[in-house]
Amino acid sequence: MTIAQVAERTGLTAHTLRYYERTGLLLEPPPRGGNGHRRYTDRDADWIRLLSRLRGTGMSIAGLRRYADLARRGEDTYAARKELLEAHRADVVAKIEQLQDDLAHVDYKVEIYDKLMGER
């Protein structure tokens, strides 16, 4: 798979994919074809999709790097990786709750406008 195809499949840009690689987020740098172009496997793409989803939930690049570092060290780190994900999960749940709470106040404000405008 070319970098453009991975970009397509993950929703990231080719620029970002190279940046992620540079910054140590891939398990290993994808090998190159004869022309020097990166050749990604499906597993690479799956890994990157996971990264992308973790980013989507607000995990920092540093967090992703920690996770990648663990993953690179093999199955000894299953427990640590699971813990990392669970800790992150808790963060996300808290964030969602905070969002819902803030949203309730926004809703309240909208209601006030309804009343001010005569409940049209």
Next chain:
Amino acid sequence: MTIAQVAERTGLTAHTLRYYERTGLLLEPPPRGGNGHRRYTDRDADWIRLLSRLRGTGMSIAGLRRYADLARRGEDTYAARKELLEAHRADVVAKIEQLQDDLAHVDYKVEIYDKLMGER
């Protein structure tokens, strides 16, 4: 109320409060006491808390400014303000859904670790 008290009540820092003022997020600059210090009213604090909550839900500074600009123009803009909030609300709801979706994938990944580790 002093800037420190508003900071306390809103969870923002005094630095940030001055920054928000500079950047046009307040309805009007708070008047100064004899010593040149800002004197905030409860209504100021309420407004800032709303700003803070909107920020908390991911509204950009530019979005807050648009909202503040409308608010400053008086009751003619009730409808516009309500629309702005409702549009933002929709964004937030979408974001929450996306978070939950991404979270489901993280959960799935955690389960995989459970299995790999023998469901301890």
Next chain:
DNA sequence: GCTTGACTTAGAGCGCGCTCGAACTCGCAG
């Protein structure tokens, strides 16, 4: 009178996560 502490200003600096530009190399189609 001096220190302390809370405030003031203008403006610089920063951390994050990209994002882009410039210059280059390939392989291929016309």
Next chain:
DNA sequence: CTGCGAGTTCGAGCGCGCTCTAAGTCAAGC
């Protein structure tokens, strides 16, 4: 042979939202 398009590298630049520094003012307490 000449483009063209897709890739490459390195490094700079950027947008956002603060965050902080430096230097100053003022009021109150010792």
